[in-house]
Amino acid sequence: MKKKLSCILLIEDNEFTNIFNQKLIKNLDITEQICVTESGKEGLDFLISKGRFEGNGVSCPNPDIIFLDINMPGMNGWEFIEEFKEIKKNKPISSKIVMLTTSPNPDDEQKAKLIAEIIAFKRKPLTKVIINEIITEHFPDFA
Amino acid sequence: MKKSLLFRWFKNISIAKKLYFTVGVMALLIGIELFTLFFSIHTLSSVRAYVEGEGLWSKAQKDASYHLLKYGVWHDEKDYEKFKEFMKVPLGDSKTRKELMKQNPNLQIARQGFIEGRNHPDDVNGMIKLFRRFNSVSFISRAIYYWSEAEPVAMQLIPIGDSLHNEINKASPSPEKINGLLQKINPITEKITVLEDGFSFSLAEGARWLENIILKLLFIIALTVEVSGLLLTISISRSIQKGLSEIISATNSFAKGNLTARAKVFSLDEIGTLAYSFNKMSEKLERSILELEQAQNKFKGLLESAPDAIIIMDNEGIIKLVNAQAEKLFEYNRNDLLSQPISLLVVDNSKNLNTEPEKLFFKLSQMQRLILDVHGRKKNGHEFPIEINFNPLQTEDGLLVSVAIRDISDRKYLKELERKNIELEQFVYIASHDLQEPLNTITSFISLIEEEHKDKLDKEGSAYIDYIRESANRMTMLITDILEYSRIGRKSKFEVVDCNEIVRQVILDMNATLTETNAKITYDKLPVIKGYPIEIRLLFQNLISNAVKFQKKNISPNIKILACEENEYWHFTVEDNGIGIDEKHQDKIFVIFQRLHNVRKYDGTGIGLAHCKKIIELHHGKIWVESVMDVGSKFHFTLPKMEKNS
Numbered sequence: 001m002k003k004k005l006s007c008i009l010l011i012e013d014n015e016f017t018n019i020f021n022q023k024l025i026k027n028l029d030i031t032e033q034i035c036v037t038e039s040g041k042e043g044l045d046f047l048i049s050k051g052r053f054e055g056n057g058v059s060c061p062n063p064d065i066i067f068l069d070i071n072m073p074g075m076n077g078w079e080f081i082e083e084f085k086e087i088k089k090n091k092p093i094s095s096k097i098v099m100l101t102t103s104p105n106p107d108d109e110q111k112a113k114l115i116a117e118i119i120a121f122k123r124k125p126l127t128k129v130i131i132n133e134i135i136t137e138h139f140p141d142f143a
Numbered sequence: 144m145k146k147s148l149l150f151r152w153f154k155n156i157s158i159a160k161k162l163y164f165t166v167g168v169m170a171l172l173i174g175i176e177l178f179t180l181f182f183s184i185h186t187l188s189s190v191r192a193y194v195e196g197e198g199l200w201s202k203a204q205k206d207a208s209y210h211l212l213k214y215g216v217w218h219d220e221k222d223y224e225k226f227k228e229f230m231k232v233p234l235g236d237s238k239t240r241k242e243l244m245k246q247n248p249n250l251q252i253a254r255q256g257f258i259e260g261r262n263h264p265d266d267v268n269g270m271i272k273l274f275r276r277f278n279s280v281s282f283i284s285r286a287i288y289y290w291s292e293a294e295p296v297a298m299q300l301i302p303i304g305d306s307l308h309n310e311i312n313k314a315s316p317s318p319e320k321i322n323g324l325l326q327k328i329n330p331i332t333e334k335i336t337v338l339e340d341g342f343s344f345s346l347a348e349g350a351r352w353l354e355n356i357i358l359k360l361l362f363i364i365a366l367t368v369e370v371s372g373l374l375l376t377i378s379i380s381r382s383i384q385k386g387l388s389e390i391i392s393a394t395n396s397f398a399k400g401n402l403t404a405r406a407k408v409f410s411l412d413e414i415g416t417l418a419y420s421f422n423k424m425s426e427k428l429e430r431s432i433l434e435l436e437q438a439q440n441k442f443k444g445l446l447e448s449a450p451d452a453i454i455i456m457d458n459e460g461i462i463k464l465v466n467a468q469a470e471k472l473f474e475y476n477r478n479d480l481l482s483q484p485i486s487l488l489v490v491d492n493s494k495n496l497n498t499e500p501e502k503l504f505f506k507l508s509q510m511q512r513l514i515l516d517v518h519g520r521k522k523n524g525h526e527f528p529i530e531i532n533f534n535p536l537q538t539e540d541g542l543l544v545s546v547a548i549r550d551i552s553d554r555k556y557l558k559e560l561e562r563k564n565i566e567l568e569q570f571v572y573i574a575s576h577d578l579q580e581p582l583n584t585i586t587s588f589i590s591l592i593e594e595e596h597k598d599k600l601d602k603e604g605s606a607y608i609d610y611i612r613e614s615a616n617r618m619t620m621l622i623t624d625i626l627e628y629s630r631i632g633r634k635s636k637f638e639v640v641d642c643n644e645i646v647r648q649v650i651l652d653m654n655a656t657l658t659e660t661n662a663k664i665t666y667d668k669l670p671v672i673k674g675y676p677i678e679i680r681l682l683f684q685n686l687i688s689n690a691v692k693f694q695k696k697n698i699s700p701n702i703k704i705l706a707c708e709e710n711e712y713w714h715f716t717v718e719d720n721g722i723g724i725d726e727k728h729q730d731k732i733f734v735i736f737q738r739l740h741n742v743r744k745y746d747g748t749g750i751g752l753a754h755c756k757k758i759i760e761l762h763h764g765k766i767w768v769e770s771v772m773d774v775g776s777k778f779h780f781t782l783p784k785m786e787k788n789s
Binding site for chain 2: 014016017024105106124127
């Protein structure tokens with residue numbers, strides 16, 4: 001019985017993508033919990049237990065991996081990262097971020113490389129191969 | 144010859160000298176006249192002295208004769224003494240005459256003689272000169288002849304007197320003898336009277352002749368003075384007038400615009416110098432005017448050759464000059480524009496400035512360069528956007544303003560086009576992004592169906608699922624390519640690009656494919672250029688992958704990449720031994736989504752060469768193909784050389 005990650009957070013505005021990604025990760029059986037938020041704002045609320053997540057006893061405010069979509073209405077991926085950095089100053093959060101994009105842009109990829117919290121920049125759709133690569137590379141204990 | 148030389152000399156001396164000369168000549172002539180007058184008066188006075196002398200002589204002779212007769216009658220010794228006294232006059236005159244008749248007369252003796260002859264001492268010198276000067280003149284010589292004839296006759300009285308004296312002083316004088324002697328006296332007197340008359344007439348005649356001669360002489364001299372004075376004055380004033388009127392006419396002609404007008408130089412005097420100076424001045428003026436005209440022509444040439452419409456206006460905004468471009472741009476005839484206000488052509492649409500446009504333009508023209516929201520208006524009323532540029536122009540007519548006007552309709556249109564192009568690219572980018580998402584969902588769930596429900600599908604169902612996945616993949620490829628195409632040249636930086644390095648990397652990236660197809664790629668000494676590195680890389684990648692892809696069965700691709708200098712460009716060629724392209728399709732291949740082959744035979748989206756064309760055009764180069772079916776293709780493209788100093 002291999003070791004499982006405790007929590008993976010998905011931040012993605014497309015409902016179908018969320019369903020698919022959830023199913024994919026579940027099928028791989030690598031984590032205890034998969035949490036889904038549908039905007040950057042909701043993702044932040046999840047991390048600081050506010051809004052929808054206030055007082056309902058979320059068990060994992062420190063997910064191991066955050067799969068983050070860049071292009072979202074309201075707060076986009078980049079803006080989320082700025083806020084995330086702010087939160088990290090006051091809270092012991094060690095989440096690693098995997099950025100997902102529909103249309104890969106070399107400029108975005110370049111930008112992502114300069115941010116320490118981002119461990120990977122991947123093109124959608126998410127696949128088993130991509131997830132396995134990330135686990136092997138960044139979480140060898142759970143492979 | 145001598146006269147003309149003198150004439151020429153006179154012509155060329157200064158006017159002052161001419162005047163001095165004229166006055167000098169007059170003075171000389173007047174001097175001559177005065178001298179002549181003096182000489183003639185002197186001579187006439189001497190003639191008068193002779194007449195007086197003759198009178199004295201004649202009276203003395205008569206008195207002597209009378210006293211001798213008286214002596215003969217009364218025997219008074221006193222009478223005899225008086226006779227001798229009176230006889231001294233003819234004796235004195237005789238002494239002078241005899242002396243003067245000599246070759247070298249003793250003038251002292253001659254003077255002595257005349258004074259003894261009772262002549263006035265003041266007249267003596269003149270009488271001697273007249274005798275000596277004019278003794279050859281007929282009248283004078285005749286008078287001298289009568290004088291010399293009369294003299295011996297008169298002298299006969301002396302022996303008669305002596306004999307009478309002897310007789311009377313005898314102890315017994317004989318009355319007969321005395322009477323005889325006395326009777327001799329009267330005939331002598333009569334004889335002398337005739338000769339005296341001859342002397343007087345000759346002298347009077349001589350005097351008249353002399354007067355006549357002198358009068359004529361004086362008249363001639365006076366006439367000469369007047370005529371020569373008149374002639375000289377006329378000649379000088381004429382020459383002055385001639386020179387001056389020549390200068391005046393040349394000046395007038397020059398003033399009227401005949402720049403070649405020159406004054407003839409007639410003399411070297413002040414007038415001639417003036418004419419010469421005038422000529423020099425007009426020569427210089429002519430040259431300056433010609434230079435000015437040339438400068439003006441140059442200016443006009445520049446004005447006409449300027450690419451912009453140029454209007455020159457004064458500070459009232461009145462059009463003074465326009466060039467051909469202005470005529471063309473505003474569709475006016477040049478003559479219809481001159482003296483018109485510039486507001487005829489230029490419309491200020493901003494309207495927020497409550498100044499008359501003319502004054503506004505003038506004020507604004509003080510600034511170096513200026514672009515306003517102004518429109519040009521053609522003759523037919525059509526308005527069009529313009530760029531306007533003022534420049535103050537200092538001229539002899541005061542401050543003018545040159546207005547350069549450029550029709551910027553095209554530029555506005557281009558800007559509009561550019562903006563639309565950017566919008567379109569943005570649209571393509573967003574559209575392809577938004578298309579990609581549902582496509583991702585399709586492929587994702589297809590894979591889920593395959594994974595989780597494979598056993599529930601029959602063979603046909605599995606095939607359908609395959610078709611859906613394949614189509615979705617293809618669509619993903621297409622959208623990705625469109626996205627990339629729209630992104631070419633955006634946000635990328637112009638950098639120094641080493642083509643050798645780019646090609647090396649592309650080959651490295653394509654390693655798997657190249658090994659699989661056993662492709663051979665050769666390249667040698669490719670240049671370093673300035674360009675967009677990502678795009679240049681994409682260019683080589685597309686060309687090489689095409690060369691590998693469109694290959695005949697069972698033949699290994701052989702690709703050669705070369706570059707050579709061609710003026711300001713590098714001329715690249717990518718040559719393969721592939722299937723080649725039919726000539727009729729050679730234009731088509733660079734158009735987006737143009738495919739020549741079935742996807743099953745040669746996969747791809749048909750966008751690769753469109754990419755290449757866009758990239759080359761981005762670098763201001765050209766791309767074309769040379770190809771023979773079944774032999775191979777040769778893709779040519781040019782990229783600008785890097786500037787040496789950049």
